[in-house]
Amino acid sequence: MHSFWIIFKQAFWTKAKTKSFIITTLVVCAAFFLLANLPKILDAFQGSDEKPVLYIVDESGELAPRLQQQLELMESDLQTKPTDKSESELKDGIAAETIDAYVVLEQGEQLAARYVSKSANEMEGGSDLESAIQSLQTVLTAENLNLDATQVGQLFEPAVFEREAVSESSKSQEELSQARGLVYILIMLIYMSVIYYPNMIAMEVATEKSSRVMEILISSVSPVKHMFAKIAGIGTLGILQMLMFGLSGYMAIKTAGTSMTEGVFSVFGFSEVKISTFLFAVLFFLLGYFLYAVLAALLGSLVSRTEDVQQLMLPMMFLIIVASFIAFSGISVPEAKFVTVASFIPFFTPLVMFLRVGMLDIPLWEPLLSIALMLLTIGLLGWFGARVYRGGVLMYGSSQSLKDIRKAITLGNKK
Incomplete structure (x- = not known):
């Protein structure tokens, strides 16, 4: 049995002392801490706590406040601001990096929105913005159909859906x-x-x-x-x-x-x-x-x-x-x-x-x-x-x- 433990310790320590084992262990452990603190690291590189502002172009002057109201109801963190600037001025601001993005709201037969930013992959608060615009479209359609708030709520009331398994396992x-x-x-x-x-x-x-x-x-x-x-x-x-x-x-x-x-x-x-x-x-x-x-x-x-x-x-x-x-x-x-x-x-x-x-x-x-x-x-x-x-x-x-x-x-x- 003595020889077994000698080989056991030799196998253990030979691999434990190798550079590859030590480096792999340290890198993986460090990676966990890096991933866990990634939000803090990204915030540190951004260097500013100010959130980007999304400018709203609305010629009617009625859609922008209602969009902001929908975002507030959703408790969204997206910062918005109506603007009277032309699109050419806003695009110049995006090119100069003084403006992050803007959205153009137009109302015809249905609400249309156009989001403009420096890169097509960038969309700050994109899901919140899309949801708010969709909700606004629903409200506008309901108003055109002369539906009151109760009827709108009933119309979009989600169905009760439950899953039940017969198998005991x-x-x-x-x-x-x-x-x-x-x-x-x-x-x-x-x-x-x-x-x-x-x-x-x-x-x-x-x-x-x-x-x-x-x-x-x-x-x-x-x-x-x-x-x-x-x-x-x-x-x-x-x-x-x-x-x-x-x-x-x-x-x-x-x-x-x-x-x-x-x-x-x-x-x-x-x-x-x-x-x-x-x-x-x-x-x-x-x-x-x-x-x-x-x-x-x-x-x-x-x-x-x-x-x-x-x-x-x-x-x-x-x-x-x-x-x-x-x-x-x-x-x-x-x-x-x-x-x-x-x-x-x-x-x-x-x-x-x-x-x-x-x-x-x-x-x-x-x-x-x-x-x-x-x-x-x-x-x-x-x-x-x-x-x-x-x-x-x-x-x-x-x-x-x-x-x-x-x-x-x-x-x-x-x-």
């Missing part, structure tokens, strides 16, 4: 909206983890073989113990890095001091999420990691050059991509049959079953069954991987085919 639309963002983020984390860390294991094994360090290691410790020590060491490093990302993201949002804090937590469902969802996220992260880590160690033991690792990793990458495709497709239809079936396939379970757990109220036996199937698969793959690993670490030369698995098993049995 389905959640309400509000619950789905809260869960969808959280599930999406956690699926992304699991997806990136099962790609990044198992690939790190395969590269580590191939590097040790290419430098002939492997020959020294297996003379003092069994290849099987070496494999599982590598998996455990890099897995611990991965968990630590994910905790750092999660903590830095949480602290960045909490300390941002902007209105986005509550919005982020409510939109992505963090405010009312169940503890069981986080527990399942951690569990499926660990199971997914160990499943693909054993497979990566198996494949990494077959090559003696780091250049060949990516080619042999393609089958594993294909499985992860298919699993992610099913999971992301199932976010909108979590009760679909293909999602249910895929959730019990061990290589798809970490992503797809977690999707169902987060989005649906499924019976407890379903995730427990999928976890049992994953544990069984990990056990079988670990047993098979150990046999391949035992012989694979002794194989040298070009290796670019899965057919070398049989050769590795034969060589391992002779050892």
